[in-house]
Amino acid sequence: MENAAAKLREEAKKLLAAKKVDVIIGYEKGTLPLQSVPSFIEKPEDADKLVWDPFCSQNLAKFAHDLIHQHKASQVRMKPEERKKKVVGIVARGCTTRSMVIHLQEKQYGRDEVVILGVPCTGYVSKKKAAGAAGGEITGAEVKRKDLVLQTAAGEKTVPLSSVLSDSCMTCRFNNPVIVDVSLGEPAPPMNPEGEYEKVNAFEKLPEEERWAYFTKEMAKCMKCFACRNTCPSCYCKVCFAEQNQPAWIGVSVDPSDTQMFQLMRIFHMAGRCVDCGSCIEVCPMGVDLRTFLKKLDKDGFELFNTRPGGDMASPPPLSAYSYEDKEEFIYNP
Amino acid sequence: MEKRIIKKENLAGLVKKLAAERTVYAPVMEGDNVVYAALENGKEPLLEYGNTKDAPKNLFFPQAETLLRFLRTKRGMELKEDATGKAKEVVLFGVRPCDARSFVLLDSLFDQEHWKDPYYIERRSKTTVISKGCVHPPYSTCFCTSVGGHPLSAEGADVLLTDLGDAYLAEFLTPKGEKLLEKWGDLPKADDAAEAKKKDLLAKAESEIKSKIPGKEIKNWLDANFENPFWDTIHKSCLACGTCTYLCPTCHCFDITDEMKKEDGKRVRSWDSCMYWLFTQETSGHNPRTSQKQRWRQRLMHKFKYFVDNFDAIACVGCGRCVMYCPVNIDIRKIVTDISKL
Amino acid sequence: MERNPYLPIPVEVVKITTEVDTKDIKTFRLAFTKKEDEENFKYMPGQFAELSLYGKGESPIGIASSPTQKGYLEFTVQRAGVVTQALHNMEEGTPMGVRGPLGNYWPINYLEGKNVVIVGGGFAFTTLRSLLNYMLYEENRARFGDITVVYGARSPGLLIYKDELTEWAKRKDLNLNVTVDKGDAGWTGREGFVPTVCKEIAPSSENSVTVICGPPIMIRFTLPVFFDLGFSKENIYTSLEMRMKCGIGKCGRCNVGNKYVCKDGPVFSLAELDKLTKEY
């Protein structure tokens, strides 16, 4: 992992110095423990800020999309021949590259507008799980080989790294980049993708009322800050349905149905587009369990249409394709 | 002002006694989060906690509040009722001094001489605030002393509880607070020793606050530097979510929307956030704050300059929620410190 | 305690006038349902009010009538968003609400004894019309010096208050200059942009104040003309526009620097605007 970080800085410097990219989106150290936060490096000498560690949680594909689109928006009034292309370098793990595959399939930018610095990934630490393990405020955190050492007011606590990884990482099928321009390390060993749908399978078996009770309980936590939507690389609509007012899809009032509606609609918009990067869950300040619901769409997408979102450039997103042979057991016949 | 002593084991009982006759909001554990909730259905108030995840402003300035109701009639839409005059007497228990201070700041906005906000004022005047001092600052991100508060501040509280170790010192600061004392009955009077101990505890607690920011000092820079390259450096990783503003005890911007269902309708005031692009978007398509850079500048300026200009106080109480829960760790302490070095 | 400022005052639409050929600007005359509301609604030219349509929302609109016109309020509204669309679909006799008066007003006291130059463009002429009618009112006219008006629109069909323009043109105590960017077959008046016309008329800056309201592009090109004529920034007033919700300085979106356009504005002199940030 340390090797990957060193190689990352070196490659970033080269790319910036050679002006092959205008900016590198990576991670830098935050002000709090467990935080490696998005960073935007524009000068080669700043590349030393870049880090790559198990605290790099966010899917950076969102920023690649935003930067390219902001740049294009700033040039709409220019003559076509005067417009400049902005090339974005991006530190990308498996899920980040999958999101980029989705962007490319959905024609959000060209392959020549991004330079992918692919990093092998062994998962990132879930802040919620780490907080649970520490049992108090974490004032310092450090990775020591396969362990995470947490400092708290009560003292030091060591937990195995594998026990505090994000749920998405533990069952990740794509922890190595699926598309890459500059590779920053040997492929990482596989995680445990077989257990991917365990939770969904168990949830499906619950009685209807229990499922509904769990759904409403989780959604009751949501305060509609929209952090989940805004961090999601697949949520890039210029005007989100949640903001439309002619007509308004969701109301502002405190009635639970409005929050439930927002989440149902957002989650369903992820059908065939969610790469299970876990960013929405990681950023949620209230700790809403979105994954149980998002993963169901992933499972259905695979079982019904045999696709894995962003898995490779050649396979189309499930809802933008069709086949005469698609299953239709759900169709009602009187 | 009455000063009494409450034995540690009695506090929960006293709170429940209040809860038996009126609604008491107190920090409770809901799932993994400590939040304010009404003590009903046997919910237990938490006595040991850092701070709640949500700010208690929700009680006076709810996330969504009905301003008025109307009805569709044959003539057209007609006003049915004004939603003021409905608030009940409640007790808000266990507020940290920083959050209690936020009420004073919100008062200066909602309870101005001209244009009083009846909804806020009504709830505020019917709520008795029992504050719980921080003899140990609960988080390393606490910075109340840098923005005009301190860990045992009584500002905004009606009753202040200070944990003396073996018992609580209870100071009944306002007439509203003293009314609670009548309900609680005879409590032993506090002596000078308790007072002296509180002073020591305050000094100790203040020294334990390691996070310091030059909150007041940056005002001159903000006055002169609306345009400055520094503003290009903070917003890049911002997700433009509303976490910081929704969790902030002093953020008070809102939206007003009408909702209809069949013939009934209501006008709702709901939280809004300067972090959203829609916040200032005009119907014409013009938007005075088009970029996240401008929105971040607005947020910072509002807290550390505009509010100071208008109300002579920084609109930040140093609770550290925005620091702890920002998804991308944009740290207002760092920004303020960076500005002071410019 | 003062009246709940969020509670609209009940009014009724009594008259709707379509102002322009494109039919997307209409003037609504609203009469108070209760007599006491009418007496309490004391306003000055330049102030605005929130037009409140239950079920649709509210929209801040400048008051186009003058306080000297008793018994009703008038608002000239362009169809643009949810509320204004609904307003345009309304019929005479429908009840609705008004919240106000809100904001500050044109500096009437300051204008007294001075010559006044009114410059308006397009449909931003509404509160200027209020000011003009206020000053032209019999009892008020003597309080002010010479009044010069420059009013422009893109085409003759887009001029608003056509009847009043005809009336004003007949008056001797008013120098009215109506111009259009481009005339049509029936147009016998002046052609030309507002800044050009201002330059031609060249009102004296001696003891004079300019009140200007219009699209930003017009303001941008007109101001230099007045600076050249010797007008100081203290003697040029304009009105700002911002997204608003509460109208009473609380909801936090219409601020320019530490001033709220709804409460401390919308009227500012250029000298005051210079002290504020350029974020509007």
Place this chain on the structure above:
Amino acid sequence: MAENKPQENWEPKIVGIVCNWCTYAGADLAGISRIQYPPNIRLIRVPCTGRINPFYIMKALQEGADGVLVSGCHPGECHYLSGNLSARRKFNMLKNFLTYVGIEPERITFTWCSASEGDRFAQVVKGVTERVKSRGPAAKLVKAL
């Protein structure tokens, strides 16, 4: 929220979103042929089932519909060649998803019904009304003002 018990004399409100070319014509045929079917359904005509935003279905539930029926041309008969095939994928996932979160599956029905199947249309509406009736008035997702 607890599920409501079917009340006496309660009649469900069902929103039917149907395609212009097949099912709407089928409904017409049912009418012309004087085939009786329950009056609980309110039809919304859209050009094609492929045009139906899944949000419409969720929104109908929020606004208080007790059930939603979506019906279009049989696969292979779409006026726009493949609209109903795209729709089939969407609705398959939607139905599974809403059922998964705990919405009663009987409330959301998808079917095909061609312009010549007036009889089938009546049968579908009859069946759907009974299915919805068996679950009582909708309570989940319904917005209270």
